[in-house]
Amino acid sequence: MIRLHDLRVEFDNITAVHDLSLEIGPGEVCGLIGPNGAGKTTTMRAMLGLIEPTRGTIEIAGVDIREHPERASRLVGFMPDFPPMYDDLKCWEFLDLFAGSYMIPRPERPALVGRYLELVGLTEKRESMVAELSRGMRQRLMLAKTLIPQPKVILLDEPASGMDPTGRIDLRNILRGLAAEGRTVLVSSHILTEMSEFCTFVAIMERGRMVVSGRIDEVKAQIMGADSLAIEVLDGEERFLNLLAEDPLAGPIERGVDGVFLFRYAGDTRVASDLLAQLITSGVRIASFSRRKEGLEELFLKVGAKELS
Amino acid sequence: MTDPRWLFTDNPMLWRFFRSRLRRRQLISGLLLVAMLGLAAAWAGREFNWIANGRSLNLLMGVQGILLFFIGSAQIGQQANKARTTGMLDFHRIAPLPPLNVALGFLLGAPIREYFLAAVVLPFAIFCAYGSPVGISGYLLILIPFILAAWVAHAMTLLNILVGKTGGSGARSIIVAVFLFYAVGGGVGGIIGYGSSMFGGHFPELKFFGVPFPAVLVLIGHELVLLSFFMIGAVRKITSDRTHTYSKPQALGYLSLLGFLLLGGCWTWVGQEYLALVLIYVMVIFALLLLLTITPDQAGYLKGLEFAQRHGKRRPRWWSDSGLNRMTVGLFGMIVLVISTTAWNVIGSQNVASATSAYSLTIVIGVFVVAYFGLGLQWFLLTSAKGGGTMFALFITIVWFVPVVAGSMMAAADVKRTIMLPTLALSPWAGLSLAAGINRYDLDSFESCRAAALLPAMLFAFVFNNLVSNARRKVEHKREEMLGIIEAKPKGPDFDLAG
Numbered sequence: 001m002i003r004l005h006d007l008r009v010e011f012d013n014i015t016a017v018h019d020l021s022l023e024i025g026p027g028e029v030c031g032l033i034g035p036n037g038a039g040k041t042t043t044m045r046a047m048l049g050l051i052e053p054t055r056g057t058i059e060i061a062g063v064d065i066r067e068h069p070e071r072a073s074r075l076v077g078f079m080p081d082f083p084p085m086y087d088d089l090k091c092w093e094f095l096d097l098f099a100g101s102y103m104i105p106r107p108e109r110p111a112l113v114g115r116y117l118e119l120v121g122l123t124e125k126r127e128s129m130v131a132e133l134s135r136g137m138r139q140r141l142m143l144a145k146t147l148i149p150q151p152k153v154i155l156l157d158e159p160a161s162g163m164d165p166t167g168r169i170d171l172r173n174i175l176r177g178l179a180a181e182g183r184t185v186l187v188s189s190h191i192l193t194e195m196s197e198f199c200t201f202v203a204i205m206e207r208g209r210m211v212v213s214g215r216i217d218e219v220k221a222q223i224m225g226a227d228s229l230a231i232e233v234l235d236g237e238e239r240f241l242n243l244l245a246e247d248p249l250a251g252p253i254e255r256g257v258d259g260v261f262l263f264r265y266a267g268d269t270r271v272a273s274d275l276l277a278q279l280i281t282s283g284v285r286i287a288s289f290s291r292r293k294e295g296l297e298e299l300f301l302k303v304g305a306k307e308l309s
Numbered sequence: 310m311t312d313p314r315w316l317f318t319d320n321p322m323l324w325r326f327f328r329s330r331l332r333r334r335q336l337i338s339g340l341l342l343v344a345m346l347g348l349a350a351a352w353a354g355r356e357f358n359w360i361a362n363g364r365s366l367n368l369l370m371g372v373q374g375i376l377l378f379f380i381g382s383a384q385i386g387q388q389a390n391k392a393r394t395t396g397m398l399d400f401h402r403i404a405p406l407p408p409l410n411v412a413l414g415f416l417l418g419a420p421i422r423e424y425f426l427a428a429v430v431l432p433f434a435i436f437c438a439y440g441s442p443v444g445i446s447g448y449l450l451i452l453i454p455f456i457l458a459a460w461v462a463h464a465m466t467l468l469n470i471l472v473g474k475t476g477g478s479g480a481r482s483i484i485v486a487v488f489l490f491y492a493v494g495g496g497v498g499g500i501i502g503y504g505s506s507m508f509g510g511h512f513p514e515l516k517f518f519g520v521p522f523p524a525v526l527v528l529i530g531h532e533l534v535l536l537s538f539f540m541i542g543a544v545r546k547i548t549s550d551r552t553h554t555y556s557k558p559q560a561l562g563y564l565s566l567l568g569f570l571l572l573g574g575c576w577t578w579v580g581q582e583y584l585a586l587v588l589i590y591v592m593v594i595f596a597l598l599l600l601l602t603i604t605p606d607q608a609g610y611l612k613g614l615e616f617a618q619r620h621g622k623r624r625p626r627w628w629s630d631s632g633l634n635r636m637t638v639g640l641f642g643m644i645v646l647v648i649s650t651t652a653w654n655v656i657g658s659q660n661v662a663s664a665t666s667a668y669s670l671t672i673v674i675g676v677f678v679v680a681y682f683g684l685g686l687q688w689f690l691l692t693s694a695k696g697g698g699t700m701f702a703l704f705i706t707i708v709w710f711v712p713v714v715a716g717s718m719m720a721a722a723d724v725k726r727t728i729m730l731p732t733l734a735l736s737p738w739a740g741l742s743l744a745a746g747i748n749r750y751d752l753d754s755f756e757s758c759r760a761a762a763l764l765p766a767m768l769f770a771f772v773f774n775n776l777v778s779n780a781r782r783k784v785e786h787k788r789e790e791m792l793g794i795i796e797a798k799p800k801g802p803d804f805d806l807a808g
Binding site for chain 1: 315319320321322324325328329330395396397399400401402403404405406549550551608611612615616694695
C-alpha cells in the first residue's frame with residue numbers, strides 16, 4: 001500500500017531523507033519512530049507531495065504520487081502535529097468543507113459528517129465553533145477530517161498529543177478498526193508505550209536514514225532475540241538458579257529491585273510452561289511467572305537511536 | 310475538466326466563506342450602517358441638489374469603492390495569509406479539489422460580506438443616478454469595469470500573499486510593476502477618466518490598432534488580461550508553494566500579450582519618437598521581471614533531470630519549470646525585438662528617418678540586456694546551491710548602478726562629456742536612451758555612448774551563454790558521479806596521499 005524506494009530529500013545543502021526505502025502492506029499500522037530531526041515529518045510531507053523529493057519514488061496504493069498527484073491525493077489522509085483549523089467555522093461546517101474538498105457530493109455530506117462526528121465523540125459539539133474546542137477535541141475533529149474521505153492510506157503525526165485518556169483509547173480502537181478494514185496507517189509518535197498497543201509494523205529512522213523496518217514480531221526477533229521471563233520465587237532460590245543454569249534455553253539471570261528474576265528464554269510458550277512445571281515439581285515455590293514482551297521503547301533503545309527529546 | 314458546479318454552486322471554499330463571513334449578527338449590523346450612509350447620501354442629494362451634478366452618486370460610488378477595493382482586498386489578504394501561515398493551505402493542496410476552485414473560493418468568497426454591503430448601496434446609487442448626467446444605464450455600465458477592477462485588486466492581493474516569503478522577491482516585484490503600470494496608470498486611471506467622461510454626458514471611445522472601440526470595452530479587455538495574469542499565478546502557487554509563479558509558456562504568452570496591447574494602444578501616436586523608446590524600456594523591464602519568475606535553481610534543475618531521465622529523456626524540456634531558461638531567454642529577446650521594431654516603424658520613424666539606425670542599435674542593446682540578465686541569473690542559480698540569487702543581485706548592482714553613480718559623480722565634477730556620457734552608457738538604463746540618440750547632437754560622445762552601451766551587453770550575453778553550458782555540464786556530471794553512473798574522477802596529485 002505504501003512503497004518508498006530510494007527516497008532522497010535535500011534542502012539546500014542538507015540531506016533530510018537519505019535514500020530511504022520502505023514497504024508497508026494493507027491492514028498494517030506502522031509506527032514511524034525516531035528522534036526529533038530524524039526526517040519523519042519530511043518523509044510524510046514528501047508522501048503527500050508537499051515536498052518534492054530530490055529523487056526516488058513514492059507509491060500510494062500502486063499510484064506514483066509524482067506521476068499522478070491528483071489520483072494519489074484521493075488515497076491519502078493526513079493529520080499533522082498541532083493541526084491548523086479554521087476557527088471561524090462550526091465543527092460540522094469544518095468537516096463539510098473537507099468532505100467537499102474531497103469531492104464528496106453535497107447530498108451525501110450531512111450523513112457522513114454526522115457519522116464521523118460520532119466516531120470521534122464530538123456529536124454534542126456539532127454546532128460549536130472550532131475556536132471553542134480544547135486541544136484534545138481539536139485533535140479529535142482533525143482525526144474526523146482525516147478519515148472523512150475514507151482514504152486507503154492514513155498518515156498521522158503525533159495524533160494522540162493533547163488527547164485525554166478516553167480520547168487515546170478511542171484513537172487506539174479507531175486505528176485498529178481501520179487496519180481491520182484493510183487500510184494502511186502510518187503513525188509517527190513519541191509515545192512508544194502507546195504505539196506498542198496498536199502497531200503491527202515498525203520503521204525506525206535516524207538522521208534521515210531507515211535503521212530498521214518490518215513487522216514488529218520479526219524485527220523484535222531479529223534485534224532483541226528471545227522474550228524475557230520474569231519469575232518471583234518465594235522459596236528455593238538455590239534450586240531455582242541451579243535448574244536454570246543447566247537449561248540451555250535460559251540466558252543470563254538478573255535480579256530486579258523487587259526481587260523478581262529476569263532472564264531471556266529462547267523457548268516458546270509451551271517450553272516455558274514445561275519449565276514452570278519442572279520448577280514446581282523440584283520444590284521451588286513460585287509467587288509469579290510471566291512472559292515479558294519487549295515494547296517499541298526497548299526496541300528503539302536497542303537499535304541505538306538517540307533518546308527521544 | 311472540472312464540473313462547473315464545483316467551481317461555483319458546490320465550491321466548498323466558497324461555502325466556507327459564505328458560512329463564516331455571513332453570520333447573521335455581524336452582517337446585519339454592517340448592513341444597517343451602510344444603509345444609513347446610503348440614505349444620508351440620497352437625502353443630502355435631494356436637499357442640496359447634489360443629484361443633478363452627480364455629487365451624490367460620486368459619494369456612493371466612493372463608499373462602494375472603499376468597501377470593495379480596500380476592505381475587500383484586506384479581507385482576502387488576511388484570509389489567504391492566515392491559511393498559508395497556519396498550514397491550512399497545505400490541506401487544500403493535498404485535497405483533490407482543483408486549485409482553481411480554491412483560488413476562486415478566496416477571490417469571490419473572502420470579501421463576500423463586502424459584496425453584500427456594496428449591494429445595499431446599490432438602490433441609493435440608482436436613485437441618485439436617475440437624476441444625474443450619467444443616468445441609470447450609464448451607472449450600471451460603469452459598474453462593470455468597476456467590479457472587474459476590484460477583482461483585479463483582489464487577485465493581485467491573493468497572489469502577493471501567496472508568493473510572499475518563499476516565493477521570492479522576483480515574483481513580488483512583477484506584481485508591483487504590473488500594478489503600477491496597469492492598475493494605477495491604466496485601470497484605475499481609465500475608470501476615473503471613463504467615469505468622468507460619462508459624468509460629462511460623453512460615451513468615450515479608445516482606438517486600438519487605429520480601430521475605435523467603446524472605452525468600456527477596451528478597459529474591460531485590459532482588466533480581464535490583468536485578472537487572468539494574477540489568477541494564473543495564484544492558481545499555480547496554490548497548487549504548490551515551491552512552483553514558479555508562471556510557467557515558461559505563460560511568461561512568453563504574457564510578454565507577447567503585453568507587447569500586443571502596448572502596440573495597439575500606441576498605434577495611432579505617429580511621430581512620437583519618445584514613445585518608441587519608452588516601449589523598449591517597458592518591454593525590457595517586463596522581460597527581466599518575468600525571467601525572475603521562471604528561472605530554475607540548481608535543486609530545481611536536478612529534480613528536473615531526475616524526472617526527465619525517469620521518462621527516458623536526457624534533460625527536462627525547455628518549457629518545463631525545471632528546464633534551463635536559455636530557450637525562453639532567446640524567445641523573450643525575439644519578442645522584444647519584434648515589438649520594439651514594429652513600434653519604431655509604426656510610430657517612431659515617421660519624422661526622424663535619420664535616427665533609424667540609432668533606434669535599431671537601441672533595440673539590439675535591449676535584446677542583449679534581456680539575454681545577459683536571463684543567462685546570468687541562470688548561471689548564478691545553477692552554480693551555487695544557496696545564495697546564487699544574492700550573488701546575481703550583487704553582479705547586477707555593480708553592472709547597472711555603479712556606472713550611473715560614477716557618471717553622476719563625473720557630471721558633478723564637471724568631467725568632459727566625452728568621458729562622462731559613455732561611462733553612464735555602460736549601464737543599460739542610461740545606455741538605452743543614450744544609444745537611441747537623445748544626445749545625438751553631441752556628436753563627440755554619441756558614437757562612444759553607442760559602443761559603451763552595446764559592448765558590455767554583448768560581451769556579458771556571450772560569456773554567460775558559455776558559462777551556462779559549462780555549469781550545466783558540471784551539474785549533470787556531478788549528479789552522474791553521485792549516482793554511480795560514471796566513475797568519480799580521481800583526485801589530483803596534491804590530494805593523493807599514497808602517491
